[in-house]
Amino acid sequence: MTTLSVTRATLHKDLRMEWRSKDAINSMLFFALLVVVIFSFAFNPTAEESRSIAGGLVWVAFLFAAVVALNQTWARELRNQVLDAYRVSPAPPNALFVAKALGNFLFVVVLEVLMTPLFVVFYNLRSVGPVWQLVVVALLGTWALVVNGTFFAALSIRTRSREIMLPLLLFPISIPAVLAMVDATTSILTGEASPDFWIKMLAxxxxxxxxxxxxxxxxVLNAE
Amino acid sequence: MKQLFIAFIVLTLGLLAYSTYQALYVAPTEQTMGDVQRIFYYHVPSAWTAGVCFLVNFLASVVYLWKRNTASDALAAASAEVGMTFCTIVLITGPIWARPVWGIWWTWDARLTTTLVLWLIYVSYLMLRRFSAGGQTQVLAAALAIFGFVDVPIVYMSIRWFRTQHPSPVMGGGENSGLDPVMLQAFFWNLLSFTCVGIVLMVLRYRLQRLEENVEAKHAAVALQGGSR
Structure with a gap:
């Protein structure tokens, strides 16, 4: 078994399960929608204001929603002792990790694609800077959240209060990434500053x- | 060994008394800031001691992942707790000093924010230790410690780009930098005594951790014996 084939098989399995159940994506979408609506009530911004705060709102919404999906990453594998089976199998552990991280990455990207139009509508957004830069920031930023999130989900699944523990571990470590995403997005939307430093930093x-x-x-996988 | 440690505690207490005397009576009053500047003799040594503790925590975590010995895990646990304490002191004395001098309690500057993020990371580290079960704790905590250590320079870099208000290092470099020699002397006494206090606390906490592990092992042994009868 090579790393690549294990990665592909695990990713394929996860995507198929998600496609049939749609557990993660549905709960993420609804959660993100609620955040958008509540923020919209809470701040009630004009078009000009929303351009300068949207970077923060968008990423906080995605961050919270991503946690919902991340929490389900390993829960599925606990049920029939799949993780134990994985431990005794000769498959490389990193293949499993990469597959899980890629799966989460795809889920969160789908969420972002579906939610962005809603943000544009509710906050009357119009970008001053080039839009392709936003795509770069979104891809780099999503990977930053998801790679650590998948790892910390594997940590928190072994603690007593599983679901609570993940954000408590993930958020402090993610602070520089969140800062970079928010500032890059805001500088592109307002067109007032160059996002180059933040994009490099995210990379x-x-x-x-x-x-x-x-x-x-x-x-971590083999921790007893 | 025990007597040596008690002697070290006595020495530390003596040092603490002397350095307090140095900071409050010997060091001259600062020209523009006045007496409030004396908080410097506590603020900076606490930050230094917290840094030393977190460095010990990182090294002990790496050694644990490598050698899997309970001693280095106990050291990691002890240093994280003591480091947290000193980091909290830094975060409390900082605003007390900043308010009269800068006119604000807090600002999102590189060093302040990095210290706060460091503090947050170690809160999550201690929570993870508290909430994880049995034998897994050590590995999970060690992994998180390495994440935290890698994160700190990135935080510093990013906030530095964001903005900075904290004074640049006073000692070494620059034309107008440099402390009054008497101030410097008081500062170094405090640096020494705080480091010794940190070491004393770490050793005590380490011994407590080892004792707890012993008690747990004995309990487990007794339970096993009872079960076999």
């Missing part, structure tokens, strides 16, 4: 933490 963050996750995942 560095992604690289560093992907490496750390891959380095440590085996120990």
């Amino acid at each position: 560095v963050y992604d690289l560093v933490f992907t490496a750390v996750c891959l380095l440590l995942f085996e120990s």
Whole structure:
């Protein structure tokens, strides 16, 4: 079994399960929708104001919604002792991790694609800067959330209060990534500053933490 | 060994008394800030000690993942708790000093924010230790410690770009930098005594952790014996 075939098989299985049940995407979507509506009531911004706060709102909504999906990542595998079976199998642990992270990445990207029109409608958004830069920020930022989120979900699944623990572990570590996403998005939307530094920073963050996750995942998977 | 440690505690208490005297009576009053500047002799040494503790925590975590020995895990747990305490002192003394000098309690500047994020990461570290079950705690905590350690420089870099208000390092570099020699002397006494207090607390907490592990092992052994009868 090569790393690639294990990754592909696991990813395929997860996507198919999600396609049939739609558990994660439905709960994420509805959660994000609620956040959008509540923020809209809470701030009631004009078009000009919303351009400067939208970066923060969008990413907070996606961050919270992503946690909903991330929490379900490993819960499924606990039920029939799948994780134990995985541990005794010769399959490389990092293949499992990469597959899970990619699966979550796809779920959150789908969520973002579906939610962005709603944000545009509710907040009357119109970007001053180039839109393709927003796509770059979204992809890098989503990976930053998802790679650490998948790892910390594997940590928190072993604690007593599973679902509560994930955001408590994930948010402090994600602070620089969230700052970078929000500032990059705001500077593109308002067109007042260059987002270059933040995009580079997100790329560095992604690289560093992907490496750390891959380095440590085996120990966490095999923790007794 | 025990007597040596008691001697070290006595020495630390003596140092603490002397450095307090240095900070409050010997060091001259600062020209523009006045007496409030004396908080410097507590603020900076606490930050230094917290940094040392977190460094010990990181090293102990790496050693644990490598060697899987309970001693380094106990050291990691002890240093995280003591580091948290000193980090809390930094976060409390900082605003008390900032309010009269800068006119504000808090600002999102590089060093303040990094310290706060560091504090948040270690709160989550201690919570993870508290909430995870049995033998898994050590590995999970060690993994999180490494994440936290990697995160801190990134936080610092990002906020530095964001904005900075905290004074640049006073000692070393720059034309107008440099402390009055008497101030410097008081500062170093405090640095020394705070580091010693940190070491004393870490050793005590480490011994407590080892004792707890012993008690748990004995309980488990007794339960096993009772079960076999």
